[in-house]
Amino acid sequence: MKNYIKHHEWNIIEEGFDPHVNQISESIFSIGNGRMGQRANFEEEYSGETLRGSYVAGVYYPDKTRVGWWKNGYPEYFAKVLNAPNWIGIHVSIDNQKLDLAKCKVEEFRRILNMRSGYLLRSFVATLGDGKKVKIESKRFCSMAHGEIGAIRYSITPINFTAKATLSIYVDADVVNKDSNYDEKFWEEVYKEASEGRAIVTAQTKKTFFHVTTGMTYTIESAGKKATFDRVNIEQREKFAGNVIQLDLEQDKETVVYKYAAILSSENHPKDKLVENCKSVLDEASSKGFDKLFEEHEKVWFHKWEECDITIEGDVAAQQGIRFNIFQLTQTYTGDDERLNIGPKGFTGEKYGGSTYWDTEAYCLPFYLATAEQQVARNLLVYRYKHLPKAIENAAKLGFTEGAALYPMVTMNGEECHNEWEITFEEIHRNGAIAYAIFDYVRYTGDEKYLTEYGLEVLIGISRFWAQRVNWSARKNQYVMLGVTGPNEYENNVNNNWYTNTIATWTLKYTLEAVDFVKKDDSQAYQNIVKKTKLKEEEETAKWRDIIDKMYYPEDKHQGVFLQQDGFLDKELLTVKDLRPEDRPLNQKWSWDRILRSCFIKQADVLQGLYFFEDNFDQETIRKNFDFYEPMTVHESSLSPCVHVILASKLGYKQKAYELYLRTARLDLDDYNNDTEDGLHITSMAGTWMSVIKGFGGLRVKDGRLHFNPYVPDQWKSYSFRLEFRGRVVKVKITTDGIETKLESGSPMEIVVKDEVVKIS
Template identity: 55%
Template sequence: MNQDYIIPNEWSIIEEGFDDSRVKSSESLFSIGNGAMGQRANFEEKYTGQTFQGSYIAGVYYPDKTRVGWWKNGYPEYFAKVLNAPNWIGINVFINSVELDLNTCKEIKNFRRELNMQEGWLARSFTATLPNDITIEVKTKRFLSIDIDEVGAIEYTVTPISSDATITYQPYLDSGIHNEDTNWDDQFWNTLNVVSENNQAFIEAHTMKTNFHTCTFMQSEFYINSEKQNIAPETNATETSVSFKYEALVKANQSFSIHKFGGYVVDTNHDKNQLVTAAKNTLKLATDLGFVALLAQQKEAWAAIWEMADITIDGDVKAQQGIRFNIMQLNHTYLGKDARLNIGPKGFTGEKYGGSTYWDTEAYCLPFYMATKNQEVAKSLLTYRYNQLDKAIENAEKNLGFKNGAALYPMVTMNGEECHNEWEITFEEIHRNGAIAFAIFNYHRYTNDYSYIPEMGLEVLIGIARFWHQRVNFSEDKQKYVMLGVTGPNEYENNVNNNWYTNYIAKWCINYALENIEIIQKEYTEDYERILAKTKFTAAELADWKKVADNMYFPYSEKHGVYLQQDGFLDKELITVANLDQTQRPINQKWSWDRILRSPYIKQADTLQGFYFFEDQFTQEELERHFDFYEPFTVHESSLSPCVHSIQAAKLGRMEQAYTFYLRTSRLDLDDYNKEVEEGLHITSMAGTWMSIVEGFGGMRVTNGMLSFTPQIPEQWDAYSFKINFRNQILKIKVSKNGTEFELEGNNELDLLVNNTKITVKPNSLVTV
């Protein structure tokens, strides 16, 4: 059974009733972020029950020495841990000297938590009876500012119900925190300085090894029934924490509120010797505005995000809630403001996986950011990879012995170095190189901006082509080039030979690099000469690449009429998922790794991932044959799997199946399909949810430079709509049972293909098909 406690609502994630067994799951689901930092939805007040405390700063990490395989030559020395940062949200609350703790209260009533997606805030309310029999009502609201992205704000209100009470607030900062995910229980943070003055407090700390310097800060204001109070604090400081104590006698049914402002400044943006000064400047900006005005700004900022990124669904509240949740969490994680950052698979919601950059960015996230932001944001994601090309070359040389500028991009990275700690993934799941090359192609195809390729992209493509050329070997037996010892996207097979997807994308990468070398030689002479001087490729080398691409081996079954996922796939006991004992699901939590590897079960789209990327190179009939062969063996235990299958089911006209896959990808976390949501959300797969609607149901493609649509609508929906930014023109598409409407914002008319028929949409006019 999937979890089912999130109340369906078009614009909010809502939980009603307090259940201590779901606290950790809710901490993930109600997480907030602003691209620069984020946090799990931990309670502000003390909670002694089961909890996973987590606040995170974008780009700040710790190289945790790997636990396995460091003795193997070429093994990554560390695993980059997403770091739990010093805690600024904490507010201890006492009623007549008894501490508020939902784990020890006599009674909790009317508990409600809401993540308002439209306006970008998190709220909680409840009535509690404490062990001293005093009953209070509590209301909280907090958000991380989009506009001033170093600051967050909390409004915390206590109203005594049963009698007058002395209420004590103790806001604090704490750098004595630890990671939930750690290999050796290392100390990740070193606290340098704890400072307090007036109502302000600051903790300067730096990360061990990586030496990121941060300053965590806070300042508070107080109100009784909206009237501002001046309360002198009592200060308490330790080596790693600082707190202020504020007390007031509050009459029954009066409200006593604290407005707490806090956050982080980091030496990636400020002089490390001036962090307290920078923090004071940030606090002044926030407190001059105050909580109410800062919240009003937040609502405006989110309105602007939704204006472009929203997808509306009429007639299906759960589907609507799912897509908006996905879009919100993507914007929590990455807003495209800082080209040094990337999109981690857990975002700011947990610590599992580590690293901030996977192939997920290029394969799944780039289309979302191209279409809902602008091409500069997408170009920043590609530039990020160019800036780490030297590290990719070093990675191939140091760990695989490759020469001549061959580049292997890392499976997991923070700074360009490989930091994934499983050999079969780190040095066998090499298909990620292909996703990076495909993203360059996809960016050019969508934006028509070729500039990235001569400026940066061709060097990346050359490094990747050199890698593939050196990674294959010639099989005398087959008289073809083969690729041995790899792991495809299906991580439930390791160290296999001739994974079809890997071989296919390698061939494609080489041909794409050769094609662009030819274009740049003819049309961008200066860039060509610069790249030639830098990379020193020769005509003989290019001929060797072409020989590999033209003679690549692809395993194929005549019996089944399909390309084989890898050489030995048909040697497995081919029992479909439908005939698998459901008590054994998910197999990654029930079976040994050895049993999984010998099974036919596919974690995520593998051969079908190739059919998704390169659909123009295969017929509809070939797609259908491969889909019907592989999907029955697919357990979809990767968050990246349902979206690809939803798109392909829609392409095959199987809308019921496409809809089922869509619900699974859009509500993967809300309904906790994989029974692991308490560890954090699946951020990168959320971009796949967006693709399920736009590319799946909407059928959006770019065909010969033109936008193309083959719109369909699930039976469960009355209508749906989305916007895309295509080449700096905003196109709105609304699909209903009666037809499809196209509306264009911009200055120039736009030609589209709709169901293979050309139409022209003029600016600010509506065309219905």
């Protein structure tokens, strides 16, 4: 845990240059716009420790799988988020001395991420080897208004000298992935050009043949006027193109480089038009100019904040934390493009390779449902619908037949690309989360038509998987599900994981409901689905009903708790308090077998199920299970605390809820798990949002109405947020005195506050 970020309501602030935290800051101060993202690397050269990272949405590379021992069924490739061409580079030399923060004295260093307006500001005074002092200020953003434009204002002011300087302004596709399995480079040059004032490189990924064209243009002003240069050289080498400019720097006079970058991918343009279209984007950017581009960008951010801000009174650190979570989520996924999804690290790092996990459905969807237009959440669902054929292929690779679908643990294009058998082959509850998201979406939006249009097909595929994955236990005279890994990945290959069994039968029930709905809603559409999926309705639904009726769920009736899996009570039942501090985190201190046979829980498992299906259980059952499992939960997954916050809030365990809220809200800002340098925990940020809205705010949707059961944590004065709900926008403020609601737009509606119906208009 670190504590170097200054607290502020709207800004993330780092003061003073510390190379040891530089890679952490590179993650925290990342900027993006849903189409691309950029770690907070320096524009100028930096020979210190850095994780350079630019990312372009949807562009990936299937790196050959690396394992110690191959097992049949492993995916041959692991699709990886690609480190994309560098568009930020501006190298500076003064009197032939390179400006490199690892090699000069750095003072007044300051990095600010302005979340309100969505830009990164960095300033410092560097003293070069010969004593020359220069002040640099750089401001950059990835335009939220124009998804393919990045812009930089890079200002240079000599403090104590007048001298010749060289600026190298370039784009560079000669980049590597740190996590490359075989130290391969993934990009090849397709095209490049460089002329005075402009440079363009088109690179393609090996194997996947994505083309990315990265272009830049620039203008340079000196003391507010167009600068004059001694000379401009064209610089080209493999996968690299730029200009090298020689000019004079005059003491106390500011020279400003405005660099405009255009990043276009073949996902959005015909390959043969990329260069042409890149030039148009560059022309547009440079003709608008930096200030105008920024204004348009800022406007989008203002609008976004109106939609999804949470304000907290009385706790600046909490305010900064929640805004940081919302800010990073928003710049990762805008919902404009149904081909995209939300990677665990977003555009802030390479780790966890593929882009999509069940995190999206289980943790992110509620955020987008409540803070964005309906279309945004719908696109997340359609993304999975489009992957259905691949999910059927994935299942077939594991021996499933007749249209059974297994959604992948990690994916870019629907194909599985994870390679631990206990996860890939066995952590199949993910399939249930895909189904649950359909339910969650329909419940929130009332958009039942979605079932007819897309949902039912997905549900049929998943239900078929469950029906084949269970087996009949002659001994128990019940269905069982053997050899699975639940959400708690600190157990592997267990039998009858309560959560997995529960979400499996839930899926079957919901699919039966969906079948009935679609039949009535649009019988022609239903017939089309039957034909397309080859559904043998009578036979298959009968089987599903049989499984629903005769599924086995492990429980301990004596204690009144559901058992995480068969045999759980044979463990030595300790609590987290029994652990020595030096044993934490377990995953870094204990061998895997020790973790597996211990009772300690990485992330909510039975409790995840009680959270999803709370209406099926009484408060007492939830309490008993929470009291049983919470003390054993080490929360070593960033996805865990939010579920506990929500349940603790429901149970009135306010202190526990707040304690766990703290764990999630400033996870990255304070580098809680000592891994922020790899990138931010993007998907769990939605869990932080849920902690506030569903936890403290007690928001639920029932019978098409918003229900609140709110309280204010003792440490806060009040908090407020805004919800999109079925065409309305509701502002909610919760204080110790109660709840204030205001309908900002849309027709009057009923809400339910602590079981009391309130009309708002």
